Amino acid sequence: MPAVTVENPLTLPRVTAAIDGVFDHQDSQGGGGTITNGDTQWMTAGSGLLHIEAPPESLVMSGGLFHGLQLWVNLPAKDKMMAPRYQDIRGGSVQLLTSPDGGALLRVIAGELDGHAGPGITHTPITMVHATLAPGAELTLPWREDFNGLAYVMAGKGAVGAERRPIHLGQTAVFGAGSSLTVRADEKQDSHTPDLEVVLLGGRPIREPMAHYGPFVMNTRDELQQAFDDFQKGRLGTIPAVHGMTSEGI
Numbered sequence: 001m002p003a004v005t006v007e008n009p010l011t012l013p014r015v016t017a018a019i020d021g022v023f024d025h026q027d028s029q030g031g032g033g034t035i036t037n038g039d040t041q042w043m044t045a046g047s048g049l050l051h052i053e054a055p056p057e058s059l060v061m062s063g064g065l066f067h068g069l070q071l072w073v074n075l076p077a078k079d080k081m082m083a084p085r086y087q088d089i090r091g092g093s094v095q096l097l098t099s100p101d102g103g104a105l106l107r108v109i110a111g112e113l114d115g116h117a118g119p120g121i122t123h124t125p126i127t128m129v130h131a132t133l134a135p136g137a138e139l140t141l142p143w144r145e146d147f148n149g150l151a152y153v154m155a156g157k158g159a160v161g162a163e164r165r166p167i168h169l170g171q172t173a174v175f176g177a178g179s180s181l182t183v184r185a186d187e188k189q190d191s192h193t194p195d196l197e198v199v200l201l202g203g204r205p206i207r208e209p210m211a212h213y214g215p216f217v218m219n220t221r222d223e224l225q226q227a228f229d230d231f232q233k234g235r236l237g238t239i240p241a242v243h244g245m246t247s248e249g250i
Contacts, residue, residue: 015073015110015120015128016041021066022059027051028237031086038091040109042120046075046082048227048236069154069199071128076206077219079123093119094130103137103185106130111203114142126203133158133185133196140182141200149175149202151183156196158185169193175202 016023016035025041026032028050035041043051055066075082095108095116106113110120111127120128127147133139133156143149150172151160157168160175160183167173175181185196211218216227230236 015043015071016053016068021064021068022056023053023066023068024056025051025053025086026239027084027086028239029084029086031084033086033088035088038094038107040087040089040091040094040120042087042089042110044075044082044085044087044123046080046084048230049084050236050239052239067154069152071201072217073122073126073203074206074210074217075123077208080218080223082123087119087121089119095119099137099139101137103134104139105132106139106141122203124204124206127201129200131183131198131200133183133198135185135189135195136187137196138182138184140180143175143179143181143202144204145177145179146204147202148205149181149200151175151181152199152201154197154199156185156189156193156198158183158196158198160184 016025020037022034022036024034025043027043031043033041034056059066089109095118097106097108097113097116098104107130108116108118109128109130110118110122111125113127113129118128125147131139151167152172153167153169155169157166159166160173162182164184165173181200183198189195209219211221211224213224216224218224218227
């Protein structure tokens with residue numbers, strides 16, 4: 001049985017996107033839900049909470065698979081103690097776009113892409129896009145010059161940048177300065193991976209000092225100590241049992 005995670009991130013928005021399968025989330029602020037194909041959960045921990053996330057018992061018992069992506073996004077110092085928030089973003093609510101030749105499908109989950117906004121609410125300017133490219137398709141997207149940019153491959157193989165540097169499953173490409181991002185799918189993909197699946201992500205750099213330990217991310221060591229004190233004294237709340245799970249993950 002996969003391990004159930006019981007975690008206490010204090011200051012990081014956490015993004016879980018389900019590509020295939022089912023995933024449950026529950027937290028001490030009452031947020032949570034179940035995501036499945038194409039859905040996204042966006043949890044902002046802010047001043048602190050506890051959470052549990054795991055595949056549902058039915059999926060575990062049936063031996064099913066979950067394919068997804070999880071990101072941790074830092075908050076600027078001024079927002080680190082904001083009230084926690086949970087966003088449930090269904091696959092049908094994301095902004096769908098296609099390339100001019102129809103070779104690529106884009107799902108804008110958060111931020112803005114060429115004037116098209118996704119439903120995810122962020123606290124610093126961020127753009128997150130899930131792109132599917134058919135074999136041989138090439139995609140060049142406008143990108144804010146004050147943003148950094150990266151591409152993470154969830155399936156398939158292809159190339160990035162004007163130089164067409166090769167990239168494949170599990171690799172991340174970091175783009176340099178510029179006003180566009182280019183991704184291309186190889187003409188031939190593996191038999192079990194018909195398309196290139198890639199997440200394009202970027203945002204305006206925060207450029208603040210950072211202190212972190214375990215799941216806690218703050219700006220100073222003193223703030224880290226306060227975070228541990230809050231956790232140990234129960235100030236982050238408790239997680240109600242859900243889907244047969246307890247706060248110990250049993």
